[in-house]
Every structure is written in structure tokens, then in C-alpha cells.
Amino acid sequence: xxxxxxxxVRAEHLWKRFRADRGRxxxxxxxxxxxxxxxxxxxxxxxxxxxxxxxxxxxxGEAVAIIGANGAGKSTLLKIVSGVMFPHTGRLATGGRVxxxxxxxxxxxxxxxxxxxxxxxxTLLGLSRRQVAEKVDEIVAFAELEDAVERQVKFYSSGMxxxxxxxxxxxxxxxxxxxxxxxxxxxxSFQQKCLDRMRDVIQSGxxxxxxxxxxxxxxxxxxxxxxxxxxxxxxxxxxxxxLGAYRRDIESDAAAHANxxxxxxVHDxxxxxxNGRLVAVNEECxxxxxxxxxxxxxxxxxxxxSEGAPTPIFVVRHEAMLPPGRTELELxxxxxxxxxxxxxxxxxxxxxxxxxxxxxxxxIAPLLVSGVRQLDPTPRAIVRLSPVYVxxxxxxxxxxxxxxxxxxxxxVAAERTEP
Amino acid sequence: xxxxxxxxxxxPEPTSASGPVRASSVASAIPDEPPPELRYRRALKLGTxxxxxxxxxxxxxxxxxxxxxxxxxxxxxxxxxxxxxxxxLMVVFTFLxxxxxxxxxxxxxxxxxxxxxxxxxxxYANSVQTAGLSLVNQPxxxxxxxxxxxxxxxxxxxxxxxxxxASLALGVLFLVEWTAPASTSYWxxxxxxxxxxxxxxxxxxxxxxxxxxxxxxxxxxLVMQLGLFLTPVVYGLRELPVAYRAAYCAINPLGAVIxxxxxxxxxxxxxxxxxxxxxxxxxxxxxxxxxxxxKRLETGFADVS
Numbered sequence: 001x002x003x004x005x006x007x008x009v010r011a012e013h014l015w016k017r018f019r020a021d022r023g024r025x026x027x028x029x030x031x032x033x034x035x036x037x038x039x040x041x042x043x044x045x046x047x048x049x050x051x052x053x054x055x056x057x058x059x060x061g062e063a064v065a066i067i068g069a070n071g072a073g074k075s076t077l078l079k080i081v082s083g084v085m086f087p088h089t090g091r092l093a094t095g096g097r098v099x100x101x102x103x104x105x106x107x108x109x110x111x112x113x114x115x116x117x118x119x120x121x122x123t124l125l126g127l128s129r130r131q132v133a134e135k136v137d138e139i140v141a142f143a144e145l146e147d148a149v150e151r152q153v154k155f156y157s158s159g160m161x162x163x164x165x166x167x168x169x170x171x172x173x174x175x176x177x178x179x180x181x182x183x184x185x186x187x188x189s190f191q192q193k194c195l196d197r198m199r200d201v202i203q204s205g206x207x208x209x210x211x212x213x214x215x216x217x218x219x220x221x222x223x224x225x226x227x228x229x230x231x232x233x234x235x236x237x238x239x240x241x242x243l244g245a246y247r248r249d250i251e252s253d254a255a256a257h258a259n260x261x262x263x264x265x266v267h268d269x270x271x272x273x274x275n276g277r278l279v280a281v282n283e284e285c286x287x288x289x290x291x292x293x294x295x296x297x298x299x300x301x302x303x304x305x306s307e308g309a310p311t312p313i314f315v316v317r318h319e320a321m322l323p324p325g326r327t328e329l330e331l332x333x334x335x336x337x338x339x340x341x342x343x344x345x346x347x348x349x350x351x352x353x354x355x356x357x358x359x360x361x362x363x364i365a366p367l368l369v370s371g372v373r374q375l376d377p378t379p380r381a382i383v384r385l386s387p388v389y390v391x392x393x394x395x396x397x398x399x400x401x402x403x404x405x406x407x408x409x410x411x412v413a414a415e416r417t418e419p
Numbered sequence: 420x421x422x423x424x425x426x427x428x429x430x431p432e433p434t435s436a437s438g439p440v441r442a443s444s445v446a447s448a449i450p451d452e453p454p455p456e457l458r459y460r461r462a463l464k465l466g467t468x469x470x471x472x473x474x475x476x477x478x479x480x481x482x483x484x485x486x487x488x489x490x491x492x493x494x495x496x497x498x499x500x501x502x503x504x505x506x507x508l509m510v511v512f513t514f515l516x517x518x519x520x521x522x523x524x525x526x527x528x529x530x531x532x533x534x535x536x537x538x539x540x541x542x543y544a545n546s547v548q549t550a551g552l553s554l555v556n557q558p559x560x561x562x563x564x565x566x567x568x569x570x571x572x573x574x575x576x577x578x579x580x581x582x583x584x585a586s587l588a589l590g591v592l593f594l595v596e597w598t599a600p601a602s603t604s605y606w607x608x609x610x611x612x613x614x615x616x617x618x619x620x621x622x623x624x625x626x627x628x629x630x631x632x633x634x635x636x637x638x639x640x641l642v643m644q645l646g647l648f649l650t651p652v653v654y655g656l657r658e659l660p661v662a663y664r665a666a667y668c669a670i671n672p673l674g675a676v677i678x679x680x681x682x683x684x685x686x687x688x689x690x691x692x693x694x695x696x697x698x699x700x701x702x703x704x705x706x707x708x709x710x711x712x713x714k715r716l717e718t719g720f721a722d723v724s
Contacts, residue, residue: 015453018722027634053449079721083564086461086718089453098564106558111489123481124563232449 004093007060007175007207009081013053014090016076016231020048050076051087052231058176058224060095063208065222065239067215067246072228074211075180078102081209082178096175097126103180105165110154114145114164117153121168135171142197143167144190163190170197176207195221216385219243220378247307248342252366262359264299264349265292267326269365271345281371281389285336287345289364292326297351299358303331304346305338305367306386312346313338313386319352339375339389343367463714468566475565482573487580501581502588504545505537512537512653522654527685528596534589535684536652536677542582543618543673544643549574550622551629551639554720567717568710571626575619601687610679610690613702617672620705623713630720651677656694665697672698672705 004010050073058064066074079085080092082100107121118139122132140149143163153161179198198221202208212218218225218239225242227235234249235242268290273279287303300319304312316331348361378384491500512533516522524532550571554560557570593599629635650671651658656678659667668675675698679690 013453013457015457027632030632053453079561084561085721087459089455089457089459091457091459100562100564102562103558106562109485109489112485116488120481120485123477124559124565126478126564128477 004095005060006096007205008093008095009056009058009176009207009209010091010093011054011056011077011081012091013055014051014077014080014087014092015049015053016051016073016080016085016088017047017049019046050231051080054090054228054231054233056081056226056233056236058207058209060175060207061202061205062224063202063210063222064224064226065210065212065218065242066226066228067212067218067242068228068234071230073231074228075102077228078178078180078209078211081176094176098176098178099125099169099172099174100178101166101169101180102178105161107168108153108161108165111152113152114140114143114149114156117164118149118168121165122171125169125172126174127172139167139171142170142193159187159190166194170194170201173201173204174206176209177201178209180211181213215243215247220384244341262349262357263293264297264301264322264358266290266347266359266364267292269345269347271365271367278370279336279368281338281340281369281373282335282391283371285333287331287333288328289331289347290326290328291322291349293322293324293358295324297322297358300350300352300355301329302346302348302350302361305343306346306363307341307343310346310361310363311386313343313388335391336369337389338367338369339373339387340369340371341387343369461718463711465710468710468714472566472568475569478563478565478569479573479576482569483576483580486573486577499584501584504581505534505541505585506588508537508541509534516653523657525655525657525681525686527681528598531589531592531596531598531685532655532681533653534592535680538582538585538589539614539673539677539680540647540650540652541585542578543614543621544646545578545581546575546618547621547625548639548643549578551625552636554626554630555633555636561721567720568623568713571622572619575615575622578618579615600684603683603687603689606683606690607680609699610676610683610695613672613695613699614676616702616706617676617698620702620709624709627709627713627716627720630723631716650674655681665693668694668697669701672702674698 054073054077056064056066056077066077068074076085078100079102080087081094082098082102083094084100107124108117109120112120115136118136119129119132122135122139123129127135140146143160143166145160145164148156148160153164156164195217198208202221208222210218210222222239225235225237225239225246226233227242227246229249235245266289268288270288271279272286272288274284279285289303291301293299298319298321300317302315302317304315306312314337316333318329318331320327320329343366344363345365345367346361347359347364348357349359350357373389375387375389509530513530516529522529522532553570553574554567560567560570625635625639629639647653650673656664656667656674664674675691675694679695679698682688682690
């Protein structure tokens with residue numbers, strides 16, 4: 001095992017298995033298992049591997065996101081790193097104190113007041129009594145509890161409980177912070193506060209291991225991504241690349257499972273750039289699609305583009321009277337606002353008045369956007385909902401040194417910058 | 420503290436000779452079974468385990484405080500409940516033995532005689548029963564890292580607080596009977612150490628075994644009821660034939676402890692040296708054995724609990 005500096009995680013070849021059978025632990029279950037073993041070799045392997053040869057490294061101060069579908073082994077991996085579970089096979093070393101934020105509500109006791117809970121939960125998470133006492137006001141202020149701290153937690157709203165749990169954990173200051181799907185607590189403004197706090201934590205040199213299904217938040221917080229798929233590391237690298245690979249996988253999965261049949265069927269889809277070239281950023285894009293219907297229908301056709309989830313980046317609608325048989329349609333978008341990357345075209349057809357669906361919303365074709373104009377990255381911990389390319393030009397209108405006799409605020413700013 | 424130089428991510432991962440190549444997108448490179456030479460084995464060292472337990476002492480006290488506060492805050496009688504349990508038993512047994520048959524109390528009033536045995540017994544029984552359940556349905560087990568001993572140990576602490584309250588009532592009982600504790604009462608200190616040691620040992624075992632064998636939670640109250648009569652709590656150790664007493668104290672150190680309490684508090688004698696030494700020695704063995712069993716079973720707690 002290599003040496004492990006403070007804040008580093010070194011996990012090599014981790015394997016973990018759980019029982020795949022009923023797994024109950026009553027005496028008669030033990031007896032029946034024992035008699036089954038006595039009768040002959042057990043036909044079925046009672047174990048199921050949830051982690052297979054997973055290696056994960058984190059340098060001090062790095063923010064690593066672990067993404068993957070439900071049941072991919074993300075939480076198990078975090079539990080092993082945090083030390084509450086032990087691996088079956090592999091080597092593991094962590095440097096410094098590990099603080100785990102897994103289900104923030106589990107340590108909150110409903111019969112106690114908010115303040116008592118802060119004290120007790122803080123020590124449970126590894127702080128000394130004095131450390132918690134020093135921070136209790138800060139924690140209460142962060143959780144926005146005000147007078148409610150002296151009330152029993154069972155009288156709290158669920159949002160208050162969540163905020164209390166997160167606030168305690170947010171002030172832990174461990175060397176390694178493990179966060180499992182707890183970012184989405186409280187309302188939107190508190191979520192932003194949590195993300196800000198998370199950024200502070202990273203900035204102070206804490207290593208962050210993060211599990212979340214909120215891919216936008218993951219992209220904004222983490223620098224590196226590890227994609228777990230059915231217990232195997234599918235990708236490990238810069239967060240944008242891993243997220244991209246993961247999104248493409250989700251989408252092609254969705255496309256493979258898509259029910260392409262409906263009352264309005266799609267037969268052929270083709271997307272082209274100007275003059276038949278490749279589709280490119282901020283250029284003209286033409287989508288030709290052939291649809292068919294059995295009887296004449298008045299329909300609302302929707303076409304959208306997405307980068308992963310069935311939440312589209314944009315949608316265009318077209319109301320049309322489709323005659324029986326095939327109809328070829330053409331959609332021209334003069335300037336495609338998507339940055340280079342892999343997207344999917346989604347399609348849906350609905351009745352105009354009743355909005356009854358003829359064809360459900362589904363991916364119909366991949367859309368590859370080429371070009372060199374990359375999207376500018378968002379600042380750290382700022383969540384971008386979906387990538388849209390906006391043509392923008394920056395220019396310097398005036399320098400602070402250019403005119404010292406400007407009036408209003410600009411003049412004041414100019415004075416301040418002078419030595 | 421040296422600041423490590425981060426290794427560049429772009430470099431290909433070195434292939435280790437023992438394990439498979441790092442899995443980046445090639446799922447087929449991963450074998451079906453893990454390489455046996457990499458099997459995770461935790462080095463079990465008594466010193467290291469105890470040190471990490473000492474580091475987690477705040478967790479023990481926090482858990483205990485949380486339990487005590489949440490149970491006693493809302494009840495009218497509060498800690499009075501801790502007192503009521505041995506007290507009721509004492510009253511019942513006093514009536515029972517006054518009517519049915521005499522117990523040789525060595526001249527001491529029977530209420531005092533039995534209460535002095537019932538307080539340590541209640542402490543022991545409550546500890547083991549609650550510790551037995553402390554690791555199942557424990558929401559914190561999977562969430563908070565601490566040596567797993569903290570959960571049964573915090574239950575022992577909670578029961579200990581109850582026992583302290585119950586022993587305060589002993590003073591009232593002495594007043595009622597108009598006697599005083601003998602001057603040799605200081606002997607209770609080593610006896611309490613033995614009592615705590617044996618209680619911790621049984622609590623660790625009960626907690627660990629219940630995780631893997633859930634039936635134990637139903638068996639424990641039964642075992643404790645039987646134990647009340649198999650232990651010299653409501654009768655004296657002297658009821659046993661002399662030949663068996665030493666062996667009994669080795670199996671059940673509570674016999675030596677309770678007998679010692681009565682000797683030094685009621686009769687003004689030092690506790691029997693033989694029985695106390697045997698009890699202490701067997702407690703050490705119990706404690707070491709159950710702690711090692713607990714630590715061995717500990718690695719699987721989070722998986723099945």
C-alpha cells in the first residue's frame with residue numbers, strides 16, 4: 001500500500017458482495033441453509049457482487065463525483081471508503097479524518113430539541129463537545145432555524161429537519177468529506193447555499209467524494225468523475241468527459257428501448273448542416289423527417305433536442321394536418337444554438353385540442369454537432385441547466401485609467417483603483 | 420506534512436502484476452471472482468482496537484446522553500422508573516419469602532439483602548437486553564463511522580445511570596431498616612469494576628450475536644428471567660454447596676460480585692478472596708473472548724444489520 005497523505009483516498013481492486021438469497025437471519029433460515037448444504041452442493045451461488053475490481057484514487061483537495069444508475073454500487077463504495085463497511089477484497093487507505101454525510105436525517109432524534117440535536121449529532125460525526133459548542137450558533141444560523149432551535153425536532157417541518165441535518169454536517173471540516181445524495185435539501189435558495197458551502201469546503205482543501213443523480217450539480221462541483229456501472233468502473237477521468245459518456249449511454253439506452261410505434265409513426269430522420277455538410281454550432285440546421293398515420297389527423301408535432309435526460313434543451317412545435325399515408329416534413333433552424341457534442345433528437349405527436357398523445361415523447365435519432373466553438377465553463381459550483389451556445393462578443397468600453405473625470409459611480413471606482 | 424505531487428491523470432495506469440488491469444471501459448478484463456491474494460483482511464490488534472475505541476468515547480457518551488434525554492425528558496417519573504424496577508422486585512420477593520419459606524440472610528433484613536442483589540442484577544439484565552438490540556435497526560450503524568462497540572457500550576452507560584439512581588434508594592432503605600452500611604463498604608469499588616466488566620462482555624456478545632441470529636432478541640428476556648433465579652440475587656451464595664461455589668463463580672462472576680456486596684456492606688467483612696479472585700479472573704477471560712468475537716464479527720455488521 002502506498003503512503004497516504006492527509007486527505008487522500010487510495011482504494012485498489014475493491015470487491016464487495018451481498019447475499020442474493022432471502023438473507024433473513026432467523027434460526028430456521030440458518031437451519032434450512034445448513035441442511036441444504038448437508039444434502040449436497042448448493043446449486044445456486046448465494047452471493048451477488050455489487051463492486052467488482054473498483055479502484056478509485058483521490059488526491060488531497062480533489063472533488064470526485066461518482067455517477068451511475070441506481071444499484072450501480074455508488075453508495076456501497078462510499079460506505080467502504082467511509083469505513084462503515086468492509087470490502088471483501090482489495091486495499092484501502094484514507095488519510096486523515098473522514099466525514100460522511102449519508103442520509104443526514106439518521107442521526108436526528110425527534111424527541112430532542114434542535115440545539116440538543118446539534119450538540120449530539122456533532123459529536124456523533126466526530127467533533128469534540130467543545131468544537132460543537134463553538135460552532136452551534138453558526139450552525140443554527142446556517143440552517144435558518146432561528147427560534148425553532150429550542151423546540152423538539154418532531155414539531156419541525158421536513159424542510160427544517162433536512163436543513164438542520166445538512167447544517168451540522170456542513171460544519172464538520174474533515175479531511176475527506178463524503179456526500180451521498182444530500183445536496184437536494186430544502187428550497188432553491190437553501191440548495192444554492194449548500195452548493196456555496198460545498199465550494200467553501202473544497203476551497204479549504206478538503207477532499208470531496210460526491211454521489212448525486214443531479215448531473216448538472218455534479219458537473220458544477222466536481223473536477224473528476226467516476227462512472228460506476230453494475231459494480232464496474234466504466235470511466236474515470238475529467239468530469240466533462242465522464243458525464244458526456246454517461247449521458248450518451250443513458251440516451252442510447254433510451255433510444256434502444258423506445259417504443260417507436262404510435263398512431264403517428266416516424267420512419268426516417270435526417271439532420272444536415274448548410275448545403276448537406278455536417279451539423280455545426282451556430283449554423284443552419286435542417287431536419288427532414290418522414291411520418292405516417294393511418295387516418296387523417298390534425299396533430300401537434302414536437303421535435304426537441306436533449307443531452308441526456310428526457311428533459312429537452314429546446315422544443316419546436318408544428319401544427320399540421322397529416323393525410324393518411326406518409327408525409328415528409330422539413331424543419332429549418334437558421335442558427336442551431338447547441339455547442340459541439342452528442343445530442344439526441346426527441347419526437348412526440350399529440351392531438352391538438354385534447355392533447356391526447358398519439359406518439360409518446362421519445363428519442364428518435366442521435367444528433368452530432370460539430371464545430372470548434374466550445375461552450376465556456378461555468379464558475380465552480382454554479383449549476384448550468386443545459387448547454388446553449390450563445391454568440392457573444394466582449395469588448396472593453398472604457399478603462400478605469402482612460403478618463404479620470406467621469407461622473408457617478410464610475411468615477412468613484414476609478415479613484416479607488418489609483419494607488 | 421509533505422504536500423504530495425498530484426500524479427497526472429493522463430498517464431496510463433501502471434499494470435500491477437498481481438491484479439487485473441485497471442478497468443477503464445473494458446469490462447471483459449474483470450474476472451468473475453476476485454483474486455484471492457488480495458482478500459481484505461483486517462489486522463486485529465487489541466491495542467489498536469482499544470485506542471480507536473478510546474478515540475470514540477465522545478460518541479459513546481453522546482449516544483447515551485441522547486437516549487437518556489429522550490427517554491427521561493418526557494416522563495413524569497423520569498429517572499424514578501429506573502428505581503421502580505428493582506424496588507418492585509424487592510417488595511415482591513420480600514412478601515414471597517416471608518410467606519413461603521425463609522432465606523438465610525445471615526441476619527440482615529431481607530429487603531436490604533435482596534435489594535443489594537437486585538440493583539446490580541437489574542443493571543446487568545437491562546444492559547444485556549438493550550445491548551442485544553443496539554446493533555439491529557440501528558440507523559446510525561451505516562452512516563456514522565465509529566468502532567461498533569460504541570452502540571452496546573452506550574447501552575451499558577444508560578443502564579449504569581439507572582443503577583446509580585437505584586442505589587440512591589438504598590440509603591432510604593437503610594434508614595427504614597435503621598441500620599447503616601458497614602465500614603468495609605469501600606470494597607464495593609473493585610466489585611463494581613468486575614460487575615461492569617462482566618456486563619460489558621455479555622453485552623458485546625449479545626449485540627454481535629443478535630445481528631446474525633435475530634431469534635436472540637426473543638430469547639434474551641427469557642434468559643434474563645431464568646438468570647434471575649440461577650444467580651444468587653434473591654437468595655445467598657451460601658445456599659450453594661461449598662464444593663460448587665468456586666466453580667459457580669467462575670461460570671457466573673455475578674455470584675461472586677453480589678456475594679461480595681453483601682459481605683462488605685451488610686456484614687462488615689471483606690469479600691471472599693477466593694470467590695472474588697475467581698470472578699475477576701473469569702471476567703477478564705470473558706471480556707477478552709467476547710471482545711475478540713465482537714471484533715471478528717464486526718466486519719459484517721453493516722452488511723446484514
